[in-house]
Amino acid sequence: MSMTATLRTLSASTSRPSTLIHRRTFVSGFAKRFISGFGRFATRGTVGVTVLGGSAYAADQYYQRFLRGTVARYEDGRERMRARWAGARDRAKGGVDSMRDMLAGFNLQPLNGIYLEESKPKMRKASTEKGKDDAVPETVDAYSASSDSGSADDKELSAIREKVQGLSEQLAKAHQEHSKSQKEFVEMQNQFQRELEKKDQANRELKRQLLLHKQDSSSSPSASSQMSADDDKKRPLIDMYSELLDLLSEYDTGFDVQDHLPRVVVVGDQSAGKTSVLEMIAQARIFPRGGGEMMTRSPVMVTLSEGAHHVAQFKGSLKQYDLTSERELQQLRNEIEQRMRASVAGGRTVSQDVISLSVRGPGLQRVVLVDLPGIISTVTSGMAADTRDSIVSMSKQYMNNPNAIILCIQDGAVDAERSMVTDLVRSMDPTGKRTIFVMTKVDLAEKSAVNPQRIKAIMEGKLFPMKALGYFAVVTGRGNTDDSIEAIRQYEEHYFATSSFFRSGALKASQMSTRNLSYEVSRCFWRMVQDSVQEQADTFRAHRYNLETEWKNTFPRLRELDRNELFEKGKDDILDHLADLSRIQPHTWEANMVERLWKEMSNPVVDDIYLPAAQGTTASNFNTRADIRLRQWANKELPRLSIQSGWEVLLGNFASALQPHSKDKQADLFAALKEEVIKQCRNQHVALADSVDKLRVIQMNTLEDRAVTSTHQWDDAVKFMETTLTAQLKAAQEQNHTMVGPGATERWLYWQSKSKEQSDRDATVQELNKLLEANKDHAERLVADELTTVRKNLETRGVSVQDPFINETWKHMYREHFLMRSLANMQECKKAFYHRELATSQLHCDDVVLFWRIQRMLHITGNALRQQIESSEARQLAKQVKQILDSLSHNTEMKQQLITGRQVELAEELKGVRSIQEKLDSFIASLQDEKRS
Numbered sequence: 025m026s027m028t029a030t031l032r033t034l035s036a037s038t039s040r041p042s043t044l045i046h047r048r049t050f051v052s053g054f055a056k057r058f059i060s061g062f063g064r065f066a067t068r069g070t071v072g073v074t075v076l077g078g079s080a081y082a083a084d085q086y087y088q089r090f091l092r093g094t095v096a097r098y099e100d101g102r103e104r105m106r107a108r109w110a111g112a113r114d115r116a117k118g119g120v121d122s123m124r125d126m127l128a129g130f131n132l133q134p135l136n137g138i139y140l141e142e143s144k145p146k147m148r149k150a151s152t153e154k155g156k157d158d159a160v161p162e163t164v165d166a167y168s169a170s171s172d173s174g175s176a177d178d179k180e181l182s183a184i185r186e187k188v189q190g191l192s193e194q195l196a197k198a199h200q201e202h203s204k205s206q207k208e209f210v211e212m213q214n215q216f217q218r219e220l221e222k223k224d225q226a227n228r229e230l231k232r233q234l235l236l237h238k239q240d241s242s243s244s245p246s247a248s249s250q251m252s253a254d255d256d257k258k259r260p261l262i263d264m265y266s267e268l269l270d271l272l273s274e275y276d277t278g279f280d281v282q283d284h285l286p287r288v289v290v291v292g293d294q295s296a297g298k299t300s301v302l303e304m305i306a307q308a309r310i311f312p313r314g315g316g317e318m319m320t321r322s323p324v325m326v327t328l329s330e331g332a333h334h335v336a337q338f339k340g341s342l343k344q345y346d347l348t349s350e351r352e353l354q355q356l357r358n359e360i361e362q363r364m365r366a367s368v369a370g371g372r373t374v375s376q377d378v379i380s381l382s383v384r385g386p387g388l389q390r391v392v393l394v395d396l397p398g399i400i401s402t403v404t405s406g407m408a409a410d411t412r413d414s415i416v417s418m419s420k421q422y423m424n425n426p427n428a429i430i431l432c433i434q435d436g437a438v439d440a441e442r443s444m445v446t447d448l449v450r451s452m453d454p455t456g457k458r459t460i461f462v463m464t465k466v467d468l469a470e471k472s473a474v475n476p477q478r479i480k481a482i483m484e485g486k487l488f489p490m491k492a493l494g495y496f497a498v499v500t501g502r503g504n505t506d507d508s509i510e511a512i513r514q515y516e517e518h519y520f521a522t523s524s525f526f527r528s529g530a531l532k533a534s535q536m537s538t539r540n541l542s543y544e545v546s547r548c549f550w551r552m553v554q555d556s557v558q559e560q561a562d563t564f565r566a567h568r569y570n571l572e573t574e575w576k577n578t579f580p581r582l583r584e585l586d587r588n589e590l591f592e593k594g595k596d597d598i599l600d601h602l603a604d605l606s607r608i609q610p611h612t613w614e615a616n617m618v619e620r621l622w623k624e625m626s627n628p629v630v631d632d633i634y635l636p637a638a639q640g641t642t643a644s645n646f647n648t649r650a651d652i653r654l655r656q657w658a659n660k661e662l663p664r665l666s667i668q669s670g671w672e673v674l675l676g677n678f679a680s681a682l683q684p685h686s687k688d689k690q691a692d693l694f695a696a697l698k699e700e701v702i703k704q705c706r707n708q709h710v711a712l713a714d715s716v717d718k719l720r721v722i723q724m725n726t727l728e729d730r731a732v733t734s735t736h737q738w739d740d741a742v743k744f745m746e747t748t749l750t751a752q753l754k755a756a757q758e759q760n761h762t763m764v765g766p767g768a769t770e771r772w773l774y775w776q777s778k779s780k781e782q783s784d785r786d787a788t789v790q791e792l793n794k795l796l797e798a799n800k801d802h803a804e805r806l807v808a809d810e811l812t813t814v815r816k817n818l819e820t821r822g823v824s825v826q827d828p829f830i831n832e833t834w835k836h837m838y839r840e841h842f843l844m845r846s847l848a849n850m851q852e853c854k855k856a857f858y859h860r861e862l863a864t865s866q867l868h869c870d871d872v873v874l875f876w877r878i879q880r881m882l883h884i885t886g887n888a889l890r891q892q893i894e895s896s897e898a899r900q901l902a903k904q905v906k907q908i909l910d911s912l913s914h915n916t917e918m919k920q921q922l923i924t925g926r927q928v929e930l931a932e933e934l935k936g937v938r939s940i941q942e943k944l945d946s947f948i949a950s951l952q953d954e955k956r957s
Contacts, residue, residue, distance in 0.1 A: 261390065261947070261950055261951060261954065262327060262328070262329040262390035262391070262392070263327070263329060263382075264943070264946065264947045264950060265285075265327075265392065265553065265947060266327035266329075266380075266382060266392055267943065268285065268940070268943045268944065268947055269285060269287065269325070269392060270339060270380060271936070271939060271940050271943060272285060272940060284425055284426060284427050284556060284559075284560060284563075285425075285427060285553070285556065285557065285560055286392075286425075286427040286428060286429060286549060286552040286553050286556060287325075287392050287393070287394050287422070287425065287428050287429070288391055288392060288393040288394065288428075288429045288431055288545055288549055289393075289394050289396065289419075289422045289423055289425075289428045289429065289430050289431065290302055290393055290394065290395045290396060290431045290433065291396055291399070291419050291422075291423065291430060291431070291432060291433065291445055291448070291449065292398060292399070292432065292433030292434065292435075292445050293398055293399050293400075293401075293433075293434075293435060293438075293443055293444055293445050294318060294397075294398030294399065294400050295398065295435070296398065296433045296434065296435040296438075296443075296445070296464060297433055297435060297464035297465060297500050298320070298395060298396075298398060298433045299311045299313075299319070299320060299395060300464070300500035300501055301431070301433060301462060301464060301498060301500055301538065301541075302326065302393055302395050303500070303509070304498070304500050304509065304512065304513075304538040304542075305328065305388075305389065305391075305393070305538060305541070305542045305545070306326060306328055306383045306385075306388065307334070307347075307385055307387070307388060307509050308334065308336070308347040308353065308383065308385070308509060309353065309357075309505075309508075309509060310326075310336060310347070310353065310356055310357065310360070310381075310383065311324075311357065311360060311395075312357045312358070312360060312361040313505055318373070318397065318398065318400070318407075319361070319364075320364070320395055320396070320397045320398060321364040321365070321367065321368050321373065321374050321375060321397060322363075322364050322367045322368070322374065322375040322376070322377050322378070322379060322397070323376070323377075323378045323379070323394050323395065323396055323397075323418070323422070324360070324378075324379045324381060324394070324395040325378050325379070325380045325381065325392065325393070325394050326381050326382075326383055326392070326393045326394075326395065327380075327381070327382040327383070327392050328383050328384075328388045328389055328390060328391050328392075328393070329382070329383075329384050329388060329390050330384065330385070330386065330387075330388055330390065331384030331385055331386070331388075332386070333346070333384070333385070334346070334347040334348055334383075334384070334385035334386065335347060335383075335384055335385070336356055336381060336382065336383045336384075337381070337382050337384075338359070338379075338380065338381055339380035339381070339382070340380075347383070347385065360379065360381075363379050364379065367379075371408060372408055373407045373408045373411040373414070374397050374411060374414050374415055374418065376418060378394075389542045389543065389545065389546035390546060390549075390550070391542075391545055391546050391549045392549070393431070393545075394422060396415075396418060396419050396422060397415045397418070398415070399412075399415055399416065399419065399444050399445055399448065400412050400415065401444060416448065419448065420448070420452060423448075423449070423452040423453070424452065426458075427458070427552050427555075427556040428458065429458050429459075429460065429545070429548050429549055429552060430449055430452070430453055430458060430459045430460070431460050431462060431545065432445060432446065432449045432459055432460065432461050432462065432490070432492065433445070433462050433464060434446065434461065434462065434463050434464070434482075435463075435464055435465055436463040436464055436465045436466045436468065436469040436474075436479075436497070437465040437468035437469050437472060440482065440487060440488065446488050446489075446490045447490075449490055450488075450489060450490040450491075453491075454491070455491060456485075456490065456491025456492045456493060457493065458493070458548075458552070459490070459491070459492040459493060460492060460493055460494050460495075460496065460541075460544065460545060460548065461485075461490070461492040461494070461495045461496070462496050462497075462498060462541060463479075463482060463483070463495070463496070463497045463498070464498055464499075464500055465499070465500075466479075466497045466498070466499055466519075466523075466525065466531075467499050467502075467519050467523075470523060470524060470525060476524065476525050476528045476529075476530040477530070479497075479525055479530040479531065480528075480529065480530035480531075482495070483495045483497065483530065483531060483532075483535055493544075493548060494535075494544050495535055496535050496536070496540065496541045496544070497525075497531055497535055497536055498516070498536075498537065498538045498541055499512075499515065499516040499519050499520070500512060500516075500538065501515075502515055513538075513539075516537055516538065517537065520536045520537060553951075554951065557944065557947065557948055557951070558948060560944060561941065561944040561945060561948060564937055564940055564941045564944060565941055567937055568934070568937045568938060568941055571930065571933055571934045571937060572934065574930060575930055575931075575934065578926070578927075578930070579927055579930075582927070584931045584934055584935070585928075585931055586928070586931045586932050586935045587919055587920065587923050587928050587931075587932055588919070590693060590694075590923050590928055590931075591697070591912070591913060591919050591922075591923055592913075593694075594693070594694035594697050594698075594923070595909045595913070597694060598682065598694075598697070598698060598701060598905065598909065599905070599906070599909075601678070601681040601682050602678065602681075602901070602902055602905055604681045605674075605677060605678060605681065605898060605901075606898070608677060610890055613673070613886075613890040613893065614883070614886040614887055614890050615886075616673045616676070616677070617669070617670055617673055617885070617886035617889050617890060618882045618883060618885075618886045620669045620670075620672060620673045620676075621665075621666060621669050621882055621885060621886065622748075622882055624665055624669050625662075625665070625878075625882075626748055626751070626752065627752075628657070628661075629878060630748070630749075630752050630843075631839075632653060632657070633650060633653045633654060633657065633874075634650070634846075634871065634874065635804070635839070635842055636649060636653065636804070637649040637650040637653065637874070638842070638846070638871065639803065639804055643870045646870050646871070647870055650870075650874050654727050654877075655724070655727075658720065658723050658724045658727055659720065659724065662720075662723055663716045663717075663719045663720040663723060664716055666719055666723070666885050666889065667715060667716060667719065667889070667892075668709075669889075670889035670892065670893060670897070671706075671709050671897065672706075673889075674893055674897055674898070674901060675702055675705060675706055675901075678702065678705075678901065679698070679702050682698045682702075692925070693923055693924075693925055693927065693928065694923070696921070696922045696923070696924070697912075697922040697923060700908075700912070700918075700922055701905060701908050701909065701912075704904075704908045705901060705904050705905065705908065708904055708908075709900075709904075712896070715892060715896075718888075719885065719888055719889075719892075722884060722885070722888055723881055723884070723885060726877075726880055726881040726884045726885075727877055727878075727881050729877065729880070730873055730877060732857070732873060732876055735857045737876060738856075738857040738872070738876070739854075739857075740876070740879065741872050741873070741875050741876030741879060742850065742853065742854050742872055744875055744876075744879045745850055745871065745872055745875040746847065746850055748875070749843050749846055749847050749850065750847065752843055753840065753843040753844060753847065756836070756839050756840040756843060757840060759836060760789075760836050760837065760840055763782070763785050763833070763836060764778075764782055764785045764786040764789055765777075765778035765779065765782030765783070765785070765786060766778065783823075784823050784825055784829070785833055787818055787821060787823045788814070788818060788823070788825060788829070788830055788833045789833060789837060791814045791817050791818060792814065792830075792833060792834055792837050793837075795810060795814075796837070796838075796841055800845070802838070802841075804838060804842075805831075806830070806831065806834055811827050811830055811831070814830055815827070815830065846871065849869075849871070850871070850872070852869075853869035853871075853872050856869045856872075
């Protein structure tokens with residue numbers, strides 16, 4: 025046991041109920057002797073550090089033995105005082121019982137001048153026997169004066185009266201001395217605690233000097249490494265336990281059976297003072313406040329431990345907040361408020377996200393507390409509809425842990441019947457074996473003239489059906505948020521020293537003040553830890569065995585790689601395949617470029633250039649229209665579309681390279697990661713302005729060339745045109761078939777039917793076919809008269825449609841008709857290279873020249889894009905891939921989405937269970953070492 029813990033044990037022992045009333049000389053004398061001896065030893069220990077040098081550890085051990093001996097002597101004296109007080113209490117109780125029995129025989133109350141109604145008949149009978157007609161006297165005094173002084177009854181009554189008065193005076197005097205003793209005892213307890221805190225501070229300074237002396241004496245590297253190893257072994261138990269809880273919260277976010285380690289769960293109604301109680305235990309006002317507004321919106325786990333300086337630190341952060349500085353305290357409160365508001369983003373009012381905070385300081389009890397949002401009775405405007413249910417569910421989730429200590433906070437200034445938390449706590453802990461009841465705002469309850477007997481019933485567990493280990497009354501402020509912790513503590517001590525609740529016996533000294541509460545919470549917490557931690561270690565040991573067995577049976581020849589390790593492996597695999605792009609041949613690049621380009625351009629070329637240009641009646645008219653549209657297209661859309669198509673080809677080849685070529689079981693693990701990398705590369709690509717301008721010049725110059733110099737070029741153009749028009753015609757026919765619905769054969773064989781729209785389309789197509797049959801060279805658009813004629817004909821058939829419906833149907837029909845006519849003309853132009861003069865006047869083969877110009881532009885563009893990829897785009901892709909992978913490596917949520925499967929889940933679970941088991945074993949070993957010391 026450490027020196028600081030010994031001092032706390034001494035302080036806690038003075039506040040137990042067995043020492044409320046005893047001889048003050050014994051306590052005062054013991055305190056003086058203990059403080060005097062402690063001061064002499066502290067001085068002697070300091071000198072020992074200076075003189076002995078290397079014997080610092082021996083001085084520390086001697087100091088601890090001295091404290092243990094002092095505690096043993098004090099415990100022995102306390103037991104003797106308990107026995108003496110029990111004897112005095114039994115004797116007083118026997119005297120009171122005897123007096124009550126005596127009064128019961130005469131039906132009298134022990135109050136001067138009052139008699140019971142039942143004594144009147146006896147007095148009237150005595151008066152009649154003496155022949156007196158006087159009325160029955162109204163008091164015992166009047167009766168004594170009117171009766172015969174020599175009678176035996178009068179003498180006996182007078183003797184009883186004197187005894188009653190004497191006993192009443194003795195009881196009043198004893199009560200007065202008892203109240204005075206209680207008041208002096210509380211003052212002495214506070215004074216003794218302050219003296220202990222001073223000596224504790226001197227003890228910490230002595231330990232600091234010892235540590236500095238050890239550091240100075242360890243000059244060699246080996247000594248330094250040995251000291252570092254010893255420091256790791258002597259890590260504070262509460263820090264080890266807090267780290268263990270953090271691991272459990274990450275491993276078991278649902279608080280399942282695995283996580284049954286103790287926590288102190290602080291629950292209560294909203295504005296009952298939960299946060300203020302926690303701040304008094306932490307000795308710092310670390311939480312934000314709001315006037316009646318819900319401030320605690322998510323669980324806050326606070327780990328309290330001893331430290332030389334009073335500081336606070338968030339989990340995962342290196343910044344420490346000095347709690348003695350008001351400026352840094354305000355920064356800490358602002359940071360907590362920001363984290364809470366960030367956790368409830370998206371319309372929520374409360375969140376399950378835990379804010380972990382450690383607080384270190386001198387004199388703090390070692391404990392882990394979880395502050396939960398206050399329970400509300402009504403959901404107000406601005407809150408989510410499920411706020412109340414969410415808070416209750418969250419509180420039950422934390423209290424459902426069978427080893428959790430429930431700190432039930434009740435507002436003493438509010439009627440107990442209005443509280444909702446007591447029924448909730450009772451439902452989770454019916455026997456009260458792990459509940460500590462805390463009544464706040466006792467000073468306000470006294471100002472409201474609350475009946476002391478009601479307070480006593482609450483503190484004895486008789487008013488509520490809820491049971492508890494202990495009951496405490498605290499005062500956590502005067503309603504001023506600017507008060508310091510020290511000012512609140514002084515106010516609390518002064519209030520309880522003068523409280524009518526204390527003087528009347530409604531409150532016991534051991535039940536008052538946050539100091540006694542913090543001692544009891546720490547004691548219960550560590551007792552629960554010692555009772556449950558070994559069971560948790562055994563549970564995780566068995567769970568680890570089951571997981572290892574499953575891994576051996578399912579993945580016998582694979583290493584146990586967790587998600588981060590698998591991500592690094594997938595990252596290396598992607599970067600290796602990225603280098604494979606340099607092995608692709610130039611002709612392969614160009615062929616892929618041309619294919620991709622024409623896939624993107626074929627529809628715009630046919631619909632926006634070729635079809636409108638073919639509406640001209642002469643060859644010159646056709647060429648003029650085609651040149652104008654080609655120039656507009658090449659100047660605006662074509663260069664950017666070409667570069668985007670080239671980038672897609674690059675990404676397509678990269679995706680092909682990433683496809684697994686072997687039966688690797690881990691290949692599927694990286695499929696989602698590879699898809700995400702390609703997706704982000706596609707979204708982040710930006711074409712360079714100079715590349716677009718250069719490509720525009722090349723494409724426009726190529727399209728200006730109309731000279732077909734060889735029959736090979738002519739044949740290639742005809743073949744290119746035929747392939748294009750055939751594919752376009754097939755797509756148009758499929759689209760028209762879908763538009764008009766299944767034919768008679770399909771309806772008969774496959775039991776298909778037409779929709780209403782398809783029937784109307786079919787009827788419209790039949791009417792429009794009549795126009796095409798009448799005029800094979802019909803224009804692209806219908807005139808008004810033709811629209812009217814078609815509409816009237818359809819109406820006679822019972823089909824009612826509008827002009828836009830007819831125009832849309834005509835557009836699809838005419839496109840199919842145009843493609844069929846163009847293919848027929850193209851057949852006549854196959855051998856027209858040597859008869860171009862005839863082709864110009866009769867065959868109309870200028871469309872072949874148009875397709876040759878476009879084909880040549882495609883090949884020139886493919887060559888230019890291939891050169892651009894080799895010079896810049898490939899390097900840009902490699903740079904983007906590395907940046908994307910680096911960004912994903914720091915995004916835990918994305919890694920969980922991209923790398924999935926039982927293999928990674930099992931490896932992650934094994935890693936977590938091993939880590940928790942190792943921490944549990946280390947913690948148990950340290951706990952046993954502290955017990956032995």
